[in-house]
Amino acid sequence: MFDRTTGDAADRSGRRFSPRDALTFWRRSIQARVVVSTLLLSAVVVAIVGMVLLRQVADGLVDTKTTSSVAEATRSAIDAQRRLSGASGTDFDATTQLDQLARSIVQRGIVQGYDVVLTGPIATTEVSAGQSIRNTTGVQLDSIPDGLRREVESPDADGVSWTYTEIQYDPLADRPDVEGVVTGSQLVLPADGGTYTLYCLFPMTEQAGTLSLVRRALFTGGSLLLVLVAGLTWLVTRQVVTPVRLARRVAERLASGRLEERMHVRGQDDIARLGTSFNQMAASLQKQIRQLEELSRVQRRFVSDVSHELRTPLTTVRMAGDVLHDARDRFDPVTARSAELLQKELDRFELLLSDLLEISRFDAGAAVLELEDVNLLDVAHRVVDATRPLAEARDTTVVVRAPERPCIAEVDPRRVERIVRNLVTNAIDYADSRDVVVLLDSDDESSALAVRDYGIGLKPGESAMVFNRFWRADPSRARTSGGTGLGLSISLEDAHLHGGWLQAWGEPGRGSQFRLTLPRRAGDPLRHSPLPLVPADAASRTVERVGRDYARVDRRRARQP
Known part of the structure; x- marks a missing residue:
């Protein structure tokens, strides 16, 4: 069929075939590329051979005609001159x-x-x-x-x-x-x-x-030869491409979780041996994946069971610790200090237990969202107010910079506030008594919040490792905020649960920036972020540094003889 309005071909269902579809088919079909390439090369060879043969035939015909013509003209002239010479004048x-x-x-x-x-x-x-x-x-x-x-x-x-x-x-x-x-x-x-x-x-x-007959014969023969070459190439490539396509389909099914899929192997040639090796690899992967799934299930179950089982003794120890902490004024100084340390560690242990329970819910896929429209600016101000004592203790000021328009997003306010709190407390820990800036912006599709600090920064490759569980940028530094090492991991899971992004940037000695991007409406896909991941001040200094490097190279070249 043919669409008269657009000029594109269409199938019987009415779907139009645009040039982009043809280009996609060309990129994806190795059989089409091999057939067309072989056909083009064969056409070039046939054309060259045909031209050579046609030239040789033409030269032979012309040379024969020339020789016979000169001979006939010579005989005609000799005969005519002989008759004239024999006649009387x-x-x-x-x-x-x-x-x-x-x-x-x-x-x-x-x-x-x-x-x-x-x-x-x-x-x-x-x-x-x-x-x-x-x-x-x-x-x-x-x-x-x-x-x-x-x-x-x-x-x-x-x-x-x-x-x-x-x-x-x-x-x-x-x-x-x-x-x-x-x-x-x-x-x-x-x-x-x-x-x-x-x-x-x-x-x-x-x-x-x-010559015209020879030309038609060469054209007809060359055309038939090209058709035969195209058919033979299609048949040969089909024998190779068909098993590859079957392997692709089986691989896609394996990737989708259908680990029992296998290739059907026939014969003993190289393709059959490839299929056998593929099936062996799939069986080995299935076995290892099953083992890893079982190990992960056992690990998640263990973490969940241990976290729940620790609730009861922790409650008892907590009650005893509260009694000791309330009565610390009647104890001698050493015992009173011990009661305070016990209370502090119990707080941290309880926070760690809560984080482990939250992690176990993420691993089990039991985490759910309670969505509502939230202004991220209000969340940022609440977090800044809550972390102000910690910032003052670290001689750090947290500043919020946001546009006049509200940054609205359909999110779970408890989880988003936890993300922002983890990012701000983490920035305060590594700010080295410098300011921490909270940036906000939004557009029609998404809202973003970034936390910028000017502390020790991140080394190359650490921007991806920073979200690992219990990972530290500087293991020698103590956790002044009382964190458990799971905050950023939980924050990343919360961001993914919203369909958003949580990304990190950093350079040694130049600080770091963490950016949270959330869709304005839950379930909408994210295509971009209103805030850049690399801060503007860092980008400008990078340009200046590159310019200084080029100037240094130019001066070095100028000094060379």
Whole structure:
């Protein structure tokens, strides 16, 4: 089918095939590429061979025709001169003898298939065309090249001269112009002693027909050969591509979780051995994946069970610790300090237990969202107010920078606030008594919040490791905020649960920036973020550093001799 409105082809279901579909098919189909490439290369080879063969045939036909034409012209001139020499110069006048000569030569040319032009005399005078030309009916004098005419009419001319020309006929003769060979020689007429020129024009009509037949035969044979090559290439590539396509389908099913899928193996060739190896690899992967799934399930179950089982003893220990902490004023200083340390570690242990329970819910896929429209600016201010004591203790100021428009997103406020709190407390820990900036922005599709610090930063490759569980950028640093090492991991899971992004950037000594991007509406795909991941100040300093490096290289080159 064909779509008249757009000019694109369409299948029976009405779906249009655009050039992009053809390009996609070309990129994805190795069979199509092999067939088309082989067809193009074969076409080039067939064209070259056809041209060479056609040239050889044409040269052979022309050489044969030329040789036979020169030989016939030589015989005709010799016979004519012999008859003229045997006749008495007093028997006929010059005109009668010339007419008889022309008639005999023209009659011989008609029998042999060539045309004749007889001109002259040239030795004493230059006669007008109407009186000096005797020729085969319809042949025009322009068919004789001027170069050949000068050569034949030269006093030093000897034998038969020849060249190629286009034989032209009078329009009334109803004969098409044709390529041919023209020969020229001199004859002496005994009646008046004058020298005449005899031109024989041999048309290559038969050679042109033969060449046209050869050309059609080569074209037909080449076309059939290309069709056969395309069919054979398609059959051969199909035998190789079909198992590859089956392997691709099986691999896609394995990737989708259908680990029991296997290739059907037939024969003992290389493709069959590849299928056998593929099935063995799939079986090994299935076994290992099953083991890893079982180990992961056991690990998640263990973490969940241990976390729940620790709740009861932790509650008991917590009650005892609260009693000791409340009565610490009646204890001696060492015992009172011990009660305070016990209370602090119990708080941290309880936070760790809560994080482990949250991690176990993520691993089990039991985490759910309670969505509502939230202004991220309000969340940022609440977190900054809550972390102000920690920031003051670290001699750090947390600043919020946001546009005048609200940054609204449909999220779970508890989880988003936990993400922001983890990012801010983490920035305060690594800010080294410098300011921490919280940036916000939004557009029609997404809202973003970034936390920028100017502390120790991140080394190359650590921006991906920072979200690993219990990972630290500097293991020697103590956790001043009382964290458990699971905050960023939980934050990443919370961001993924919202369909958002949580990304990190950092450079050693230049600080780091963590960016949270959330869709305005839950479930909408994210395509970009309103905030850049690399801070503007860091990007500008990078440009300045690169400029200084180039200037340093230029100065070094200038000093070289």
